[in-house]
Amino acid sequence: SAVISQKPSRDICQRGTSLTIQCQVDSQVTMMFWYRQQPGQSLTLIATANQGSEATYESGFVIDKFPISRPNLTFSTLTVSNMSPEDSSIYLCSVEVRGGTELFGSGTQLSVL
Amino acid sequence: SQKIEQNSEALNIQEGKTATLTCNYTNYSPAYLQWYRQDPGRGPVFLLLIRENEKEKRKERLKVTFDTTLKQSLFHITASQPADSATYLCALAKSGGATNKLIFGTGTLLAVQP
Numbered sequence: 001s002a003v004i005s006q007k008p009s010r011d012i013c014q015r016g017t018s019l020t021i022q023c024q025v026d027s028q029v030t031m032m033f034w035y036r037q038q039p040g041q042s043l044t045l046i047a048t049a050n051q052g053s054e055a056t057y058e059s060g061f062v063i064d065k066f067p068i069s070r071p072n073l074t075f076s077t078l079t080v081s082n083m084s085p086e087d088s089s090i091y092l093c094s095v096e097v098r099g100g101t102e103l104f105g106s107g108t109q110l111s112v113l
Numbered sequence: 114s115q116k117i118e119q120n121s122e123a124l125n126i127q128e129g130k131t132a133t134l135t136c137n138y139t140n141y142s143p144a145y146l147q148w149y150r151q152d153p154g155r156g157p158v159f160l161l162l163i164r165e166n167e168k169e170k171r172k173e174r175l176k177v178t179f180d181t182t183l184k185q186s187l188f189h190i191t192a193s194q195p196a197d198s199a200t201y202l203c204a205l206a207k208s209g210g211a212t213n214k215l216i217f218g219t220g221t222l223l224a225v226q227p
Contacts, residue, residue, distance in 0.1 A: 042202060043157070043217040045214055045215070048214065092156050094156070097159075099145075100147075100162070101147060101162055102159065104156030104158070105156050106156050109154070
């Protein structure tokens with residue numbers, strides 16, 4: 001089965017700065033997703049990372065705030081731009097494996113001061 | 114839009130008992146429904162998938178049922194152990210689009226007491 005790694009695992013950032021989160025999978029996958037999990041909440045899909053084209057964003061999320069790259073079928077990055085304390089959350093990447101199920105990275109715990 | 118409801122309160126049970134967690138959805142019935150386990154500081158881990166034409170699915174001590182009339186899935190852990198303590202999330206596919214994007218419930222925290 002596929003192995004997925006995400007980094008950094010956690011970071012503390014200053015207001016107004018940006019953080020780029022990386023997600024690497026050890027085999028080629030078509031579908032890769034980025035989620036946000038706010039404290040005490042469930043996962044909310046931010047966007048689908050598409051290889052070779054712009055990411056597909058869900059309602060309430062925009063490219064200027066959450067730019068995503070997907071240069072190949074094994075790697076993606078999510079940037080959280082111009083951060084504010086409201087962006088403090090866990091960010092998770094996932095890939096679709098067989099039958100519509102998803103394999104998740106271990107997450108990035110982001111705290112914005 | 115589709116909404117998913119899970120017991121927001123923690124479920125506390127004694128070791129050896131059966132834990133039953135509930136997932137209700139409000140809109141269309143999905144082609145399938147999934148259950149995930151999430152431990153603190155970790156990403157969710159897939160447990161079971163049940164399709165709309167399946168009433169029940171089992172895997173070792175886990176059992177999932179799916180009632181499209183009630184718009185409900187039940188997740189059972191038999192002979193529960195303290196190691197089963199975690200948050201359990203149900204998820205189902207969003208409607209429309211070319212991909213099976215998932216929406217997740219808020220999860221139920223299960224605590225199994227020794």
